[in-house]
Amino acid sequence: MTTTLTVSDKRPEHAVFRETLAAGEPWLHELKTGQTLRILDLEGNQAVDTLFYSLADPRERFDPQRTLRRQKNLYLTTGTVLYSNLGNPMLTIVADTCGRHDTLGGACAQESNTVRYALEKRYMHSCRDNYLRACAHDGRLSKRDIGANINFFMNVPVTPDGGLTFEDGISAPGKYVELHAEMDVIVLISNCPQLNNPCNAYNPTPAELLIWN
């Protein structure tokens, strides 16, 4: 794997928004055209499950398959344009010190946890619970709007024979990714509470979110 890491020159003290999102919490926030969002992995190998919607028309949203086929590559990193289901650029990754982010693994849910781990895992907290809670309070989005998301900082490679592996994370404390908004968007995040997956060392941790104009 060859990865080019790109450092940002943006300074946290110039950010117009700065918040630490505790492990297991949702975050729904608007990002305006031209603003930059940094998602910072504070303690390393934390999955930040993220979805994007057009603010003007939330039926327009992040489309993972279009994003992958337009760049003819499975992995997201600096230079990746995140496309919408209507074919428009939503955001561009402009800095990335981690180098790999997953688009195939999706978000955890009570129901998928019963399949993956055990029927009695149903009552553990999950990303879809976070999404539904944030959507229910916000009012603009609902279950129907929750599609396949990006897992920032997760390493889920596809093998040459078509296997899907959940590899040890390549993220680390202080790694970050920055996204430049090409349109006004709603950002919907679940800071993943998954306790059953070795990807995050069974230890969900906080993430920091920063926005610059």
Added chain:
Amino acid sequence: MDLLLEETVPGGGHTSLIVKRGQSLRITDLRGGANASVLLFNATEKSERLNLPDTLKCQHTAKLTAGHCLYSDMGRVLAAIVTDTCGWHDSIGGVSNAEEAYERYGAGRYQELRNAFYRNGTDNLLVEMGKWGLGIPDLLMTLNLFSRVDVTDAGALNFVPGNSKAGDYVELYAPMNTLVVLTSIQHPLDPNPEYAPRPVKLALSHAERDVAELCRTSCEENVRGFLNTDRFFL
């Protein structure tokens, strides 16, 4: 096997049907090189739908073939791939929209071409989904039957021509009442510059539940997936 329905979907065509619990749908590539883009929904609660990320991660696979289950977002099995003579079905490429089809094939309007006009997978699926009250928010990641996209170590995507031969077929067993929405349209990464979608044949049959044993027992996750599915029918 007790055949209930047989139908050919022409290249560029789209259709939808409910495969009831205990039935199976065989989809055959009649001429070779077909691609069938497919979405699945719970026919009685259509907010429940094919979730490819859940499908892939619980079976640790990116390709889909015999022995795999196709999962909904509710942890249930919408369909089980009980037979597959092709060996690889793609979960990555999705479906083109009108703009991408124009970029690849140029203009092909109904005005000049009549029913040979250039269609695209997005609009075909949206039209078919619209008949069931479904729309753009429901058009999620699609499964591309008969197509193969390889991924290199660096993540590059390579469409593999000739993955499916004339007569290759895949059989989907439905452990629940599953709405299948399907279009036979070229894969977006198929480099062929000519608009030439191939037909597929659909054959709906009654099936014995034990045809799905291979899928149910192929991993512990699928045992639980079938349990979840059966609980929906208590």
